[in-house]
Amino acid sequence: MSLIVFCGPSLSHAEGRTVLDAVFLPPAQQGDVYRAAREKPTAIGLIDGLFDQVNSVAHKEILWAMSQGVHVLGSASMGALRAVELAPFGMEGIGTIFEWYQTGLLEDDDEVALLHGPPEDGYVPLSEPMVNLRATLTAAESQGVISSALQGVLLTLVKETFYADRSYPLMLARALERGVGTGELDGLREFIRTRKVNQKRQDALRLLEVMRDRFSAGVEPKKVRYHFSLTDAWQAIRDRVDTALISER
Numbered sequence: 001m002s003l004i005v006f007c008g009p010s011l012s013h014a015e016g017r018t019v020l021d022a023v024f025l026p027p028a029q030q031g032d033v034y035r036a037a038r039e040k041p042t043a044i045g046l047i048d049g050l051f052d053q054v055n056s057v058a059h060k061e062i063l064w065a066m067s068q069g070v071h072v073l074g075s076a077s078m079g080a081l082r083a084v085e086l087a088p089f090g091m092e093g094i095g096t097i098f099e100w101y102q103t104g105l106l107e108d109d110d111e112v113a114l115l116h117g118p119p120e121d122g123y124v125p126l127s128e129p130m131v132n133l134r135a136t137l138t139a140a141e142s143q144g145v146i147s148s149a150l151q152g153v154l155l156t157l158v159k160e161t162f163y164a165d166r167s168y169p170l171m172l173a174r175a176l177e178r179g180v181g182t183g184e185l186d187g188l189r190e191f192i193r194t195r196k197v198n199q200k201r202q203d204a205l206r207l208l209e210v211m212r213d214r215f216s217a218g219v220e221p222k223k224v225r226y227h228f229s230l231t232d233a234w235q236a237i238r239d240r241v242d243t244a245l246i247s248e249r
Contacts, residue, residue, distance in 0.1 A: 003211055004036045007047035008123035009116040010076045011204035020208040026119055028078070030055035031241040037065035038245075042215050044070055047204045048123070049078030051113070059086060060234045066090055067228040069221030074098065075207035076200045077112045077129075090224050094210050095203030097131050106131070112200070115164040128167050133158050135197035136168075145187045153180065168192050 003022035007013065013024040025036070027048035036044055044065060049057045062072050062082060066089065074083030075094040083093030084101040093102060100106040111131050117124040134155065141151040157174050158166055172185055 002039070002041040003043050003045065003215060004039070004041045005045040005047065005208065005211070006032065006036075006049065006079075007045075007204060009114065009125045010048050010200040011208075012122055016204075016208055019205060020212045022208075022211070027123065028057045030058050031061065031237055031244075033057055033065055033072070034061040034237060035241050035245070037061070037068055037070050040068070041070060042219060043211055044072045045207050045211050046072065046074045046079035046082060047076045047207060049082075051078065051109075057082060058234075058237055060231070061237060062086055062091060063089060063224075063226070063228060064234070066222050066224050067226075069223075071215070071219070071222045073207060073211065076203040079207070080112065080203070081109060089226055090222065094207045096135075096199055097203050100131070110163045113163040114166070127164050129200060130158060130163065130166060131199050132197060133166065133168070133171065135199040136192060136195075139195070139197050140188055140191045143191075145191045146184070150180065150184055150188075153178070168196065 003020065004025060005016060005020065005022045006025050006028040007016055008027055016022070016024050022045070025032070027050050028046060029050040033044060033046065046057065046062075057078060059082065063086065065072050071092070073092045073094055074080055076097055080093060080095065080098040080101055083091050083098050087093060087102070097112065111134070112129055114125055114129040115127040117126055137146070137151050137154055140146045141148055146154075154171060154175060157178065158171050161170065161174070172189060175185060176182065
């Protein structure tokens, strides 16, 4: 059994290793899943992926990996997005965020986007993803900390905010600017301090638990029903990765 997981900042590699015996790699960018699948692992878990300054993970490389017998699971962030898009082809999604997208509750990619630090800092989050803010506000409303009306106002405020600027302090500050009374926010402020929900982390841990339970005793190679077709774009991705691998030897 060999397992590969792409993660950070949703979950640190150190924490991930306490759950699953796997090779933990940084957030994936285009070509990384293909590169990993060349090693013929039993399964690949895609949690985090890069998307801004580089090309994001291509659907084609995930399809190729599965056609080679590799199980591919996604969760929490880029993994949840790709899992929804490729579910008809056999990619498996895990967790609440995946379910939100699958059922149509969420549609926008910015829901899972966030600003994070560089690799040397462990991809530390520098903003709060919308899905975490949404989960926290939903929990606060269900527990009677805030009204449904205030929840709606706050969700609108953070959704209007650029993804890299989203945070709990900014949300509360903008609520005050919009005329929400301090008293209405006091309970929420305490709730955030003690009980805020990190939905991405929860989903990432769930993915690792599923991989641990499912693949620890071995499993048959992934079987797919589609015919994998070669395209110029796919060949360009392969050529770039293959050339890089040769230069690294």
